[in-house]
Amino acid sequence: MISPRLSRENIVAVAIGMADEEGLASVTLRGIAARLAVHVTSLYNYLPTKDAVLEEMTAALLAEAKLPSGRIAWQDWVREFAAGMRALGRKHPGAFEAFHYGPAKGERAAVPFESGFAAFRAAGFDAASTYGAVKATVVAVLGHVLEDTVPARNRKVARTNVSELPIERFPNVHAVNRVAGKTDTFAYLVEALIAGIAATKKGRVRRGPASDSRRRRPGL
Numbered sequence: 001m002i003s004p005r006l007s008r009e010n011i012v013a014v015a016i017g018m019a020d021e022e023g024l025a026s027v028t029l030r031g032i033a034a035r036l037a038v039h040v041t042s043l044y045n046y047l048p049t050k051d052a053v054l055e056e057m058t059a060a061l062l063a064e065a066k067l068p069s070g071r072i073a074w075q076d077w078v079r080e081f082a083a084g085m086r087a088l089g090r091k092h093p094g095a096f097e098a099f100h101y102g103p104a105k106g107e108r109a110a111v112p113f114e115s116g117f118a119a120f121r122a123a124g125f126d127a128a129s130t131y132g133a134v135k136a137t138v139v140a141v142l143g144h145v146l147e148d149t150v151p152a153r154n155r156k157v158a159r160t161n162v163s164e165l166p167i168e169r170f171p172n173v174h175a176v177n178r179v180a181g182k183t184d185t186f187a188y189l190v191e192a193l194i195a196g197i198a199a200t201k202k203g204r205v206r207r208g209p210a211s212d213s214r215r216r217r218p219g220l
Contacts, residue, residue, distance in 0.1 A: 005036050008046045012056045019057070019094035027053060057095060058104035061088055067112035074119040074133070075194050081112060082141045082190045089145035096149050099142055125201060133197045140193055144186055 014035045015027045029050060033040040047053045065088040068080040089096045103109070113134060120130040162170075162177040 006038055006042060006046070008056065009060075010036065011043060011047055011053065012060050015053050015057055016060065016092060016095040019098065020092050021094065023094050024097040027057075029053070051101075054098045054101050055105060057098045058102070059106055059109055061092060061095060061098070062104050062112070063108045064088065064092075069111050069115045071122075072115060072119050074116070074123050074125075074197075077116045077119045078137050078194050078197070079190055081116065081137060082186070084112075085141050085145050086148070086186060089149050093149035096145065100146060123201075129201065133200075136197070137193055140189055144189055148186070 011032055014032050018027050018031060018035065027050065029043055029047075030040050032053070033043055047056060065084045066080075067084040068077045072080070116134045116137075117130055120133055121127075125133065162173055165173060167174050
């Protein structure tokens with residue numbers, strides 16, 4: 001007889017709760033089974049591997065996040081995507097680490113990206129620039145949120161003790177360190193992304209040699 005607690009949704013919910021409480025490393029099939037008071041083999045018909053659990057976790061987290069959808073200006077899409085992911089990271093600091101292991105898949109995960117692609121194309125970006133802009137936004141935002149969630153995951157990160165550095169050799173390190181805790185680097189990142197994407201579209205950013213149309217690729 002199948003336990004009434006046993007479903008794909010409940011398995012994923014338990015995994016997210018475990019990750020938030022004890023870290024993503026604590027999420028194992030045996031651990032989930034113990035929480036649900038079932039034998040581990042009972043999970044196999046739903047999610048047979050930890051990789052499958054992680055994939056479903058990212059999909060569930062994205063569905064929970066308030067990410068942009070529908071028609072929207074591309075600048076607002078960047079801001080709303082960033083804000084939604086930041087809020088999600090603060091709510092689920094442990095489970096958020098699942099994004100480190102790969103992107104979510106399926107229709108639910110595709111909704112905010114369809115909105116983003118449409119926003120950039122409507123503003124005149126070509127397909128390659130659209131992909132580049134969305135990809136850059138996703139990577140930058142995920143990286144920053146993952147760093148922000150480190151303290152909540154109880155991970156000790158070795159940092160340079162600036163007070164031990166001689167100020168005469170590192171005056172700028174000391175000056176910047178004094179304002180580091182008061183600076184919202186996330187907001188800075190978002191606005192820098194928007195400014196950079198806009199500048200690229202207008203052709204103000206110099207392309208590297210690999211993308212210089214005057215250079216022929218080997219063999220072409």
